[in-house]
Amino acid sequence: MEEKLQHLFNECKNELYDIGIDIENKNIGNISISIGKRNCKRYGCCKQEQPIESTKYIERIGRKKYIKYKMYASHKIEISKWVMDLKPNIIKNTIMHEIIHCFPNCSNHGEDFKKYAHYISYKLGYDISRLGDKNSDLMASNIVPASEKYNYKIQCTKCGYSFYRKRLNCNFSRNYRCGKCGGHFITAKGEFRA
Numbered sequence: 054m055e056e057k058l059q060h061l062f063n064e065c066k067n068e069l070y071d072i073g074i075d076i077e078n079k080n081i082g083n084i085s086i087s088i089g090k091r092n093c094k095r096y097g098c099c100k101q102e103q104p105i106e107s108t109k110y111i112e113r114i115g116r117k118k119y120i121k122y123k124m125y126a127s128h129k130i131e132i133s134k135w136v137m138d139l140k141p142n143i144i145k146n147t148i149m150h151e152i153i154h155c156f157p158n159c160s161n162h163g164e165d166f167k168k169y170a171h172y173i174s175y176k177l178g179y180d181i182s183r184l185g186d187k188n189s190d191l192m193a194s195n196i197v198p199a200s201e202k203y204n205y206k207i208q209c210t211k212c213g214y215s216f217y218r219k220r221l222n223c224n225f226s227r228n229y230r231c232g233k234c235g236g237h238f239i240t241a242k243g244e245f246r247a
Protein backbone atom coordinates (compact mmCIF):
# COMPACT_ATOMS: atom_id res chain seq x y z
CA MET A 54 0.00 0.00 0.00
CA GLU A 55 2.95 2.35 0.76
CA GLU A 56 4.25 1.62 -2.74
CA LYS A 57 0.93 2.53 -4.32
CA LEU A 58 0.94 5.78 -2.35
CA GLN A 59 4.49 6.65 -3.46
CA HIS A 60 3.52 5.92 -7.04
CA LEU A 61 0.46 8.20 -6.91
CA PHE A 62 2.51 10.87 -5.14
CA ASN A 63 5.08 10.76 -7.97
CA GLU A 64 2.28 11.10 -10.51
CA CYS A 65 1.04 14.20 -8.69
CA LYS A 66 4.57 15.58 -8.58
CA ASN A 67 5.01 15.11 -12.34
CA GLU A 68 1.62 16.61 -13.13
CA LEU A 69 2.50 19.67 -11.04
CA TYR A 70 5.86 19.96 -12.78
CA ASP A 71 4.08 20.00 -16.14
CA ILE A 72 2.06 23.05 -15.11
CA GLY A 73 5.09 24.90 -13.81
CA ILE A 74 5.12 23.91 -10.12
CA ASP A 75 8.32 22.19 -9.07
CA ILE A 76 7.78 20.78 -5.59
CA GLU A 77 11.50 20.08 -5.28
CA ASN A 78 12.03 23.85 -5.34
CA LYS A 79 14.00 25.03 -2.29
CA ASN A 80 11.17 27.38 -1.19
CA ILE A 81 8.97 24.39 -0.47
CA GLY A 82 11.29 22.18 1.57
CA ASN A 83 11.37 18.44 1.87
CA ILE A 84 8.07 16.53 1.55
CA SER A 85 7.63 12.97 2.77
CA ILE A 86 4.41 10.99 2.46
CA SER A 87 3.13 7.95 4.35
CA ILE A 88 -0.06 6.18 5.33
CA GLY A 89 -1.55 7.33 8.64
CA LYS A 90 -1.13 4.91 11.52
CA ARG A 91 -4.41 5.71 13.21
CA ASN A 92 -7.65 5.24 11.38
CA CYS A 93 -9.46 8.54 11.44
CA LYS A 94 -12.26 10.34 9.69
CA ARG A 95 -9.93 12.83 8.04
CA TYR A 96 -8.66 12.21 4.53
CA GLY A 97 -5.15 13.24 5.39
CA CYS A 98 -3.01 15.75 7.18
CA CYS A 99 0.22 17.59 6.73
CA LYS A 100 2.58 18.28 9.63
CA GLN A 101 4.93 21.19 9.13
CA GLU A 102 8.33 20.84 10.77
CA GLN A 103 11.54 22.87 11.02
CA PRO A 104 10.13 26.39 10.65
CA ILE A 105 12.37 28.84 8.80
CA GLU A 106 13.22 31.54 11.31
CA SER A 107 13.45 34.38 8.75
CA THR A 108 9.80 33.82 7.73
CA LYS A 109 8.45 34.28 11.26
CA TYR A 110 5.50 36.62 11.77
CA ILE A 111 2.97 37.38 14.48
CA GLU A 112 -0.70 36.81 13.92
CA ARG A 113 -3.25 38.44 16.19
CA ILE A 114 -6.58 36.75 16.77
CA GLY A 115 -8.61 38.91 19.12
CA ARG A 116 -6.29 39.72 22.02
CA LYS A 117 -4.04 36.75 21.51
CA LYS A 118 -0.82 36.74 19.52
CA TYR A 119 0.47 33.68 17.75
CA ILE A 120 3.91 33.06 16.32
CA LYS A 121 3.60 31.74 12.79
CA TYR A 122 5.95 30.90 9.96
CA LYS A 123 5.41 31.28 6.23
CA MET A 124 7.88 28.54 5.36
CA TYR A 125 9.03 25.22 6.76
CA ALA A 126 11.96 23.05 5.73
CA SER A 127 10.16 19.77 6.25
CA HIS A 128 6.61 18.50 5.71
CA LYS A 129 5.17 15.15 6.65
CA ILE A 130 2.03 14.22 4.76
CA GLU A 131 -0.14 11.41 6.10
CA ILE A 132 -2.94 9.89 4.06
CA SER A 133 -5.59 7.96 6.01
CA LYS A 134 -5.73 4.22 5.46
CA TRP A 135 -9.35 4.11 4.31
CA VAL A 136 -8.60 6.69 1.60
CA MET A 137 -6.22 4.21 -0.05
CA ASP A 138 -9.23 2.05 -1.03
CA LEU A 139 -10.82 4.88 -2.98
CA LYS A 140 -10.46 5.45 -6.71
CA PRO A 141 -6.95 6.65 -7.73
CA ASN A 142 -8.20 10.08 -8.80
CA ILE A 143 -9.80 10.64 -5.38
CA ILE A 144 -6.60 9.52 -3.62
CA LYS A 145 -4.63 11.90 -5.83
CA ASN A 146 -7.09 14.68 -5.07
CA THR A 147 -6.27 14.15 -1.39
CA ILE A 148 -2.52 14.07 -2.08
CA MET A 149 -2.74 17.30 -4.09
CA HIS A 150 -4.63 18.98 -1.24
CA GLU A 151 -1.90 18.02 1.25
CA ILE A 152 0.91 19.01 -1.15
CA ILE A 153 -0.53 22.53 -1.33
CA HIS A 154 -0.27 22.74 2.47
CA CYS A 155 3.51 22.45 1.97
CA PHE A 156 3.69 25.60 -0.17
CA PRO A 157 4.79 28.89 1.42
CA ASN A 158 2.03 30.49 3.47
CA CYS A 159 -0.36 27.59 2.80
CA SER A 160 -0.43 25.71 6.10
CA ASN A 161 -4.07 26.79 6.55
CA HIS A 162 -6.89 27.11 4.00
CA GLY A 163 -6.33 30.85 3.51
CA GLU A 164 -6.02 33.01 0.39
CA ASP A 165 -2.74 31.54 -0.86
CA PHE A 166 -3.98 27.99 -0.37
CA LYS A 167 -7.13 28.79 -2.33
CA LYS A 168 -5.18 30.35 -5.21
CA TYR A 169 -3.12 27.19 -5.64
CA ALA A 170 -6.15 24.97 -5.19
CA HIS A 171 -8.02 26.81 -7.95
CA TYR A 172 -5.05 26.88 -10.29
CA ILE A 173 -4.27 23.17 -9.90
CA SER A 174 -7.93 22.16 -10.06
CA TYR A 175 -8.41 24.22 -13.20
CA LYS A 176 -5.24 23.08 -14.97
CA LEU A 177 -5.34 19.40 -14.03
CA GLY A 178 -9.01 18.67 -13.50
CA TYR A 179 -8.99 18.17 -9.73
CA ASP A 180 -11.49 19.42 -7.20
CA ILE A 181 -9.13 20.35 -4.41
CA SER A 182 -10.83 23.19 -2.58
CA ARG A 183 -13.83 21.11 -1.59
CA LEU A 184 -14.11 19.38 1.74
CA GLY A 185 -14.31 15.70 0.95
CA ASP A 186 -17.57 13.85 1.47
CA LYS A 187 -16.62 10.42 2.77
CA ASN A 188 -19.86 8.64 1.89
CA SER A 189 -20.08 9.86 -1.70
CA ASP A 190 -16.37 9.16 -2.29
CA LEU A 191 -16.82 5.62 -0.95
CA MET A 192 -19.81 5.09 -3.22
CA ALA A 193 -17.98 6.55 -6.24
CA SER A 194 -15.34 3.92 -5.54
CA ASN A 195 -17.92 1.10 -5.28
CA ILE A 196 -17.43 0.67 -1.53
CA VAL A 197 -20.51 0.36 0.67
CA PRO A 198 -20.15 2.77 3.62
CA ALA A 199 -20.37 1.09 7.02
CA SER A 200 -23.76 1.88 8.51
CA GLU A 201 -23.72 3.98 11.65
CA LYS A 202 -24.95 2.73 14.98
CA TYR A 203 -27.53 4.73 16.91
CA ASN A 204 -28.92 4.28 20.40
CA TYR A 205 -32.29 5.96 19.96
CA LYS A 206 -35.07 5.94 17.44
CA ILE A 207 -37.47 8.86 17.53
CA GLN A 208 -40.79 8.59 15.80
CA CYS A 209 -43.72 10.93 15.32
CA THR A 210 -46.94 9.38 16.62
CA LYS A 211 -49.01 11.33 14.11
CA CYS A 212 -47.24 11.17 10.72
CA GLY A 213 -44.76 8.36 11.40
CA TYR A 214 -41.68 10.39 10.45
CA SER A 215 -38.66 8.87 12.18
CA PHE A 216 -34.95 9.52 12.72
CA TYR A 217 -32.06 8.28 14.84
CA ARG A 218 -29.75 9.78 17.43
CA LYS A 219 -26.68 8.60 19.29
CA ARG A 220 -27.58 10.58 22.39
CA LEU A 221 -30.88 11.92 23.51
CA ASN A 222 -31.94 14.39 26.15
CA CYS A 223 -34.37 12.66 28.54
CA ASN A 224 -36.92 15.47 28.05
CA PHE A 225 -36.82 15.21 24.27
CA SER A 226 -40.37 14.02 23.66
CA ARG A 227 -41.67 16.57 26.16
CA ASN A 228 -39.73 19.49 24.66
CA TYR A 229 -40.00 18.86 20.93
CA ARG A 230 -42.76 18.40 18.38
CA CYS A 231 -42.57 16.95 14.89
CA GLY A 232 -41.33 19.57 12.40
CA LYS A 233 -43.50 18.13 9.66
CA CYS A 234 -46.88 17.85 11.36
CA GLY A 235 -46.57 19.13 14.94
CA GLY A 236 -47.26 15.69 16.38
CA HIS A 237 -45.75 14.20 19.54
CA PHE A 238 -42.66 12.02 19.45
CA ILE A 239 -42.11 8.66 21.05
CA THR A 240 -38.58 7.50 21.64
CA ALA A 241 -37.17 3.97 21.78
CA LYS A 242 -33.81 2.91 23.17
CA GLY A 243 -31.91 0.08 21.57
CA GLU A 244 -29.42 -0.62 18.80
CA PHE A 245 -30.34 0.89 15.49
CA ARG A 246 -28.46 1.07 12.23
CA ALA A 247 -29.14 3.69 9.63
Ligand SMILES: [Zn+2]
Nearest residue numbers: 150151154162
Ligand atom coordinates in the same frame (compact mmCIF):
# COMPACT_ATOMS: atom_id res chain seq x y z
ZN1 LIG B 1 -6.36 21.01 4.28
Ligand SMILES: [Zn+2]
Nearest residue numbers: 209212231234
Ligand atom coordinates in the same frame (compact mmCIF):
# COMPACT_ATOMS: atom_id res chain seq x y z
ZN1 LIG C 1 -45.21 14.18 12.36
